[in-house]
Amino acid sequence: MDFSSKLLEQAVAEMSQLPGVGKRTALRLVLHLLKQPADQTTQLSEALVNLRTKIKLCNNCHNISDTELCEICSNKNRIREIVCVVEDIRDVMAIENTSQYRGLYHVLGGKISPMDGIGPSQLTIKSLIEKVKVGEIEEIIFALSSTLEGDTTNFYIFKQLGGLKVKTSTIARGISVGDELEYADEVTLGRSITNRIPFEGSLKN
Amino acid sequence: MDFSSKLLEQAVAEMSQLPGVGKRTALRLVLHLLKQPADQTTQLSEALVNLRTKIKLCNNCHNISDTELCEICSNKNRIREIVCVVEDIRDVMAIENTSQYRGLYHVLGGKISPMDGIGPSQLTIKSLIEKVKVGEIEEIIFALSSTLEGDTTNFYIFKQLGGLKVKTSTIARGISVGDELEYADEVTLGRSITNRIPFEGSLKN
Numbered sequence: 001m002d003f004s005s006k007l008l009e010q011a012v013a014e015m016s017q018l019p020g021v022g023k024r025t026a027l028r029l030v031l032h033l034l035k036q037p038a039d040q041t042t043q044l045s046e047a048l049v050n051l052r053t054k055i056k057l058c059n060n061c062h063n064i065s066d067t068e069l070c071e072i073c074s075n076k077n078r079i080r081e082i083v084c085v086v087e088d089i090r091d092v093m094a095i096e097n098t099s100q101y102r103g104l105y106h107v108l109g110g111k112i113s114p115m116d117g118i119g120p121s122q123l124t125i126k127s128l129i130e131k132v133k134v135g136e137i138e139e140i141i142f143a144l145s146s147t148l149e150g151d152t153t154n155f156y157i158f159k160q161l162g163g164l165k166v167k168t169s170t171i172a173r174g175i176s177v178g179d180e181l182e183y184a185d186e187v188t189l190g191r192s193i194t195n196r197i198p199f200e201g202s203l204k205n
Numbered sequence: 206m207d208f209s210s211k212l213l214e215q216a217v218a219e220m221s222q223l224p225g226v227g228k229r230t231a232l233r234l235v236l237h238l239l240k241q242p243a244d245q246t247t248q249l250s251e252a253l254v255n256l257r258t259k260i261k262l263c264n265n266c267h268n269i270s271d272t273e274l275c276e277i278c279s280n281k282n283r284i285r286e287i288v289c290v291v292e293d294i295r296d297v298m299a300i301e302n303t304s305q306y307r308g309l310y311h312v313l314g315g316k317i318s319p320m321d322g323i324g325p326s327q328l329t330i331k332s333l334i335e336k337v338k339v340g341e342i343e344e345i346i347f348a349l350s351s352t353l354e355g356d357t358t359n360f361y362i363f364k365q366l367g368g369l370k371v372k373t374s375t376i377a378r379g380i381s382v383g384d385e386l387e388y389a390d391e392v393t394l395g396r397s398i399t400n401r402i403p404f405e406g407s408l409k410n
């Protein structure tokens with residue numbers, strides 16, 4: 001693209017570095033900002049820089065937080081003996097939205113993925129193992145996404161936990177509530193039969 | 206969404222004010238920036254603020270420009286007697302990419318659209334008429350998009366030009382080069398038959 005303005009060109013170049021934002025979309029977004037009051041651009045810029053420079057990771061669970069200890073970890077009403085292992089803050093938000101979980105979290109910051117150059121040392125696995133070694137955690141719930149990388153990460157952590165006295169579990173995989181059986185994929189349907197639960201147990205929720 | 210961090214919440218709120226960016230996409234973009242070096246966020250913010258505060262509109266054609274007179278208007282090799290009327294900078298870029306036009310532009314800044322509260326006074330129509338009155342412009346080419354608003358705007362300008370000695374033309378509408386006739390819409394195909402051109406003329410490009 002041939003821009004009539006270097007300023008415009010730079011703004012579009014920076015904007016199009018965001019994932020899923022091509023040059024055309026970047027230009028559309030930047031032209032939109034030009035039509036809005038200057039305040040909007042200032043506020044967007046300040047919010048981004050503030051976030052990037054001031055954000056902290058919780059000392060205990062490594063979730064994104066404004067304080068040294070996040071709201072969940074510092075909440076006295078949460079069950080401190082159960083820890084749910086997730087990939088990132090989006091999973092924490094998704095589980096919190098269900099209002100079905102009262103334990104703490106441990107945010108790994110990703111999944112083991114040799115293809116993307118991510119090994120166990122880039123994740124917060126060591127810190128998890130050390131928390132378990134202290135001896136106050138009774139159960140670890142694995143809640144990573146059900147992919148090759150997710151399964152690999154689960155298994156790696158499981159092996160590292162070997163010998164330590166802690167219960168491990170994984171979230172149930174099965175047919176989504178409201179879904180028709182005939183449209184479910186075979187693997188999911190197969191697992192949901194293998195891992196069937198007592199009927200009385202299903203009435204709890 | 207329930208964020209664990211006010212900083213994160215603010216950044217997502219600002220980002221999701223961009224057109225076509227929902228809360229989920231905004232969160233994905235912001236989390237991406239957090240994983241990148243802080244430089245990237247700083248550069249994005251600076252580029253946006255620089256653009257918004259320093260950008261100028263060309264005194265002659267109203268296109269976005271870093272200088273008082275844009276590169277096209279200050280280019281001695283352009284034909285100053287022909288002016289192509291377009292909606293915004295994207296149309297200028299599209300026409301420039303064809304390398305088929307050697308005249309100048311006049312950027313309206315939008316189309317007349319009562320539904321969006323945009324009347325003739327918000328556009329640069331008055332300045333166009335005044336340029337024509339000076340008497341140096343020989344031809345005005347209308348190149349607005351072929352919509353109700355585009356046609357209305359063309360017609361409004363055409364009426365305003367009434368009495369002034371200037372030729373007016375509009376870009377040709379027809380079947381796209383490479384398109385199959387059977388898939389063309391009726392209106393376009395109809396117009397392309399009505400506005401057929403001498404066969405010798407079509408060999409020029």
